[in-house]
Amino acid sequence: MKKYIAVFLMATLFTVGTLFSQATVYKTSSGNITFVSETEFEKFSAVNNQVTAAISSQGKVQFKAPVNSFDFEKKLMQTHFQENYMESATFPNGVFKGQIEDLKSFNLTKSGTYSVSVKGTLEIHGVTKDVVIPGKIVVDGDQVTLKSNFAISCAEYGVKIPKNNVNQISDTIKISVSCSLSK
Amino acid sequence: MVGKFNMMIALTSILFTVQLSAQDDDFDLLGEEKPVATKVNYAFKTTKVINLQSTEVTDKGVLDFKMMHRFGPTNAGPYEAFGLDQSTVRFGFEYGITRSTMISAGRSNVNGLKNLDFFVKQRLLHQNSTNSMPVSVLAVVGTQYLSGSKFNDLNNQERSAYFAQLIVARKFDEDFTLEIVPTWLYNAKNPPTMPSLEIPAVSQIALGVGLRHKISPRSSINLEYIPVLTNKGTLVNSFSVGMDVETGGHVFQFHLTNSPGLNEVQFISNTTDPWKTGGIRFGFNLSRVFTVVKPKAFKK
Numbered sequence: 001m002k003k004y005i006a007v008f009l010m011a012t013l014f015t016v017g018t019l020f021s022q023a024t025v026y027k028t029s030s031g032n033i034t035f036v037s038e039t040e041f042e043k044f045s046a047v048n049n050q051v052t053a054a055i056s057s058q059g060k061v062q063f064k065a066p067v068n069s070f071d072f073e074k075k076l077m078q079t080h081f082q083e084n085y086m087e088s089a090t091f092p093n094g095v096f097k098g099q100i101e102d103l104k105s106f107n108l109t110k111s112g113t114y115s116v117s118v119k120g121t122l123e124i125h126g127v128t129k130d131v132v133i134p135g136k137i138v139v140d141g142d143q144v145t146l147k148s149n150f151a152i153s154c155a156e157y158g159v160k161i162p163k164n165n166v167n168q169i170s171d172t173i174k175i176s177v178s179c180s181l182s183k
Numbered sequence: 184m185v186g187k188f189n190m191m192i193a194l195t196s197i198l199f200t201v202q203l204s205a206q207d208d209d210f211d212l213l214g215e216e217k218p219v220a221t222k223v224n225y226a227f228k229t230t231k232v233i234n235l236q237s238t239e240v241t242d243k244g245v246l247d248f249k250m251m252h253r254f255g256p257t258n259a260g261p262y263e264a265f266g267l268d269q270s271t272v273r274f275g276f277e278y279g280i281t282r283s284t285m286i287s288a289g290r291s292n293v294n295g296l297k298n299l300d301f302f303v304k305q306r307l308l309h310q311n312s313t314n315s316m317p318v319s320v321l322a323v324v325g326t327q328y329l330s331g332s333k334f335n336d337l338n339n340q341e342r343s344a345y346f347a348q349l350i351v352a353r354k355f356d357e358d359f360t361l362e363i364v365p366t367w368l369y370n371a372k373n374p375p376t377m378p379s380l381e382i383p384a385v386s387q388i389a390l391g392v393g394l395r396h397k398i399s400p401r402s403s404i405n406l407e408y409i410p411v412l413t414n415k416g417t418l419v420n421s422f423s424v425g426m427d428v429e430t431g432g433h434v435f436q437f438h439l440t441n442s443p444g445l446n447e448v449q450f451i452s453n454t455t456d457p458w459k460t461g462g463i464r465f466g467f468n469l470s471r472v473f474t475v476v477k478p479k480a481f482k483k
Binding site: 052062083084092164 | 211212213221223224225242243244245312357400401429430431432472474477478479480481
């Protein structure tokens with residue numbers, strides 16, 4: 001009898017273990033990140049449609065945005081952004097890795113809109129910071145869309161704005177994320 | 184005995200389960216980082232080293248207005264304000280048709296000759312970060328046409344000159360770039376206003392060398408030397424040293440050179456003043472860019 005119990009226990013544990021380790025992952029490599037800089041004198045934005053993003057049913061969230069994939073309306077600005085400000089040859093990607101704080105705040109298998117808070121690390125220009133970023137998860141059948149609006153400070157990530165340009169470039173950069181993921 | 188054995192298996196399976204979960208914690212959702220070959224850009228600050236073409240191509244949909252000035256030789260003495268009283272000028276437009284093709288048209292006034300010129304620059308190979316392509320290679324072909332009614336005895340063929348170049352360049356690190364520019368030139372007739380210039384044959388081969396070294400993120404020192412290897416005649420090789428300063432909307436290039444010429448035919452094959460006797464001129468290039476065609480993401 002003891003033997004059967006042990007086998008049963010073992011089988012159960014193994015199944016549970018396997019279930020836990022096979023979290024469902026939704027991914028994309030064509031996510032969108034847009035940022036806006038706005039001062040009294042000048043407003044400009046940049047668009048990146050080559051963001052890789054992933055979320056697991058266990059609430060792990062990751063984003064990677066290649067710096068050279070940000071498109072600007074003015075190409076000279078794009079050149080300066082890559083070469084002088086972001087130094088993309090040395091720091092090619094912006095990366096966020098985080099964990100949704102409250103696992104009960106969302107359900108990827110049930111259609112709906114969920115407000116979540118993600119705690120993690122944001123790496124930009126070679127500087128990594130601990131951040132908590134608010135976001136929305138929109139589940140529509142098999143499609144999961146991650147949305148977020150937040151702001152960062154250039155100075156905090158070691159991106160220097162020369163004195164002559166402080167009127168044109170804001171230290172506060174507003175970032176909006178919209179990535180549609182699928183299994 | 185059997186019970187103990189089973190307990191051990193149960194414990195092992197628990198450990199196994201824990202281990203699986205632990206593995207899941209470290210699991211990278213985006214997959215392993217593979218070194219991706221990215222294009223090496225910004226080997227120079229602008230489309231010219233000084234006179235010589237650089238590896239940069241005007242961005243797609245961007246119009247670049249270029250104004251080039253060379254003053255007279257410093258050995259002209261105080262009466263000519265050491266050359267500042269005289270100047271040669273070229274103004275021209277450059278336009279990026281695709282990400283790797285640009286065209287340029289310009290007009291220059293050098294040695295009393297009013298020349299129109301045109302060239303096409305095409306990127307053929309692009310240096311990448313993994314060094315599977317260690318160099319960038321570009322081709323340039325262009326022409327110059329002597330305009331105006333002053334030289335009525337010259338026919339169209341005698342008014343024309345042509346050149347073709349290959350630019351082979353490597354950006355060694357963020358600061359240092361070196362390029363080698365083999366050039367072929369065809370000049371049907373010596374410029375009529377330059378009696379001191381005698382070139383034995385119409386076609387020449389030259390080998391340009393250009394380099395830049397950044398001294399700050401927004402400025403660099405540039406050097407170029409363009410020895411003519413065949414049919415040199417009485418011409419003097421072009422040698423220039425300069426500095427690029429990037430200020431927001433434009434790049435300001437200023438330099439010292441022995442060439443008054445402002446297009447390839449002029450500065451490679453029509454230079455007559457050597458550096459050692461003070462035939463050095465101060466000069467500058469100004470560029471201002473305008474976005475003509477907006478990138479896709481910004482079209483409405």
